[in-house]
Structures are given as C-alpha cells and as structure tokens.
C-alpha cells in the first residue's frame with residue numbers, strides 16, 4: 001500500500017541546508033498500523049508530509065496505493081490525496097464555522113455537492129465515534145477529545161485506503177487519546193486501512209502492529225509490536241474506558 005525507495009528530503013533553508021530524510025526504504029502493507037517514533041527533528045513529520053503527497057521528495061520514489069506519486073501532475077495528486085488519503089493532525093484542523101456534520105462532510109464538499117446519502121453517512125460516522133449527540137455543535141462548543149473524534153470521522157468519510165496521523169493524541173487526555181487510538185486500530189483491523197501514526201507517546205505506539213523508530217533522518221529500527229490490546233468493541237457499544245496503555249505490572 002505504501003512503498004518508498006531510497007527517499008531523501010533536503011530543505012534549503014537560508015545558508016543552512018537540512019537533510020531531513022536520508023535514503024529511506026520502506027514498505028507498509030494493507031491493514032498494517034505503523035507507529036513512528038523518534039526524537040524531535042528526526043524527520044517524522046517530513047515523512048508524513050511525503051506520504052500524504054503534500055510535499056515531494058528531493059530524490060527517490062514513492063508509490064501509494066499503486067500510484068507513482070512522482071509521475072503525477074499536481075492536479076492528479078490533489079485528487080488522489082482527497083480520495084485515497086485520510087489525514088488527522090495534532091490540532092484537529094476543523095473548520096470553526098462548520099458543524100460537526102459539515103466538518104465530516106468536508107472531503108466530499110471539496111469534490112462535489114453532498115447528497116442526502118453523504119449526510120447520512122457523516123451522521124453514522126459521528127455516531128460510531130460516540131458523537132451522535134453533538135451533530136450540530138461547532139468546534140468551539142466541543143472538547144478537544146470530541147474535536148479529534150470529529151477529525152477521525154472526517155478522515156473515514158471517503159473510506160481512504162491510507163490513513164495518516166501526526167500526533168493524533170498529543171493534545172488529548174489519556175481517556176480521549178485511548179478512544180482515538182481504539183478507533184484507528186479498529187479501522188485497520190476491520191476495514192484493512194493502512195494506518196501510519198507519528199507519536200511521542202510510547203504507550204500510544206504500542207497500539208500499532210509495527211513500530212518504526214527514526215533517528216537523524218534514517219530508520220533506526222523497524223519491528224512488529226507484541227500487543228495485548230483487547231479486541232475491538234462490537235458496533236454500537238459505548239467506548240471502553242480502560243486503556244490499551246494500561247501499565248503492565
């Protein structure tokens with residue numbers, strides 16, 4: 001689903017060029033949930049920007065969902081990103097003037113008029129993330145955890161094969177964070193979505209099926225995660241509050 005071949009990224013910043021990624025080789029399959037950790041400045045966000053096709057590598061090849069990104073026009077990349085990639089950010093990135101339902105509908109609205117079926121789907125997604133009672137709330141009237149769950153619902157709206165998240169729990173308390181992680185994991189397990197998540201939180205990283213550590217623009221380690229996480233909740237059940245990240249005695 002994701003393939004990187006000798007991907008490097010340099011930034012030409014004033015007189016101080018930075019090599020943010022150095023010849024990264026990486027393959028991520030369908031339904032994998034990859035957590036990426038590494039020190040500040042190691043290149044994690046740079047990597048996510050390349051995976052989301054928001055930025056281009058200085059050298060190397062990136063193939064996403066079978067498409068060679070470097071060979072596409074900018075317009076084609078924009079359409080590709082809208083259809084194939086879901087994005088979740090640390091600061092939620094919701095539009096303040098829009099309700100929860102409208103924010104979830106946004107990826108559709110960018111492409112065409114929303115149908116009644118789209119609207120029903122947005123409502124269903126909000127119900128699935130436990131926000132059926134907040135449909136007409138605007139971001140300013142929601143908690144951080146609620147806003148991030150709206151962002152998660154939005155990322156699922158187009159059923160993208162690839163979901164990218166940069167510190168999705170960075171601004172959440174541990175219960176809200178656990179809930180968001182549970183939603184991402186369920187999406188990978190039940191829908192085969194490929195999830196790549198950057199996190200500073202070792203407990204959050206353990207929810208993934210694979211952990212990659214980046215240091216100084218290189219992959220330092222890449223290994224499966226032995227998880228003891230509980231299986232996903234049946235649909236319609238209230239979110240479980242106990243944490244994947246429960247300390248192991």
Ligand SMILES: Nc1ncnc2c1ncn2[C@@H]1O[C@H](COP(=O)(O)OP(=O)(O)OP(=O)(O)O)[C@@H](O)[C@H]1O
Pocket residue numbers: 011012013018019020038039040041042043044045046047
């Ligand atoms: N637009 C830019 N112009 C110049 N240098 C940049 C730019 N963006 C990032 N860098 C540099 O590239 C390196 C990698 O940055 P990146 O944002 O990928 O780090 P990160 O691993 O996400 O760090 P953090 O954990 O702090 O978010 C850093 O040294 C940073 O200073």
Ligand SMILES: [Mg+2]
Pocket residue numbers: 044045046
């Ligand atoms: Mg970053």
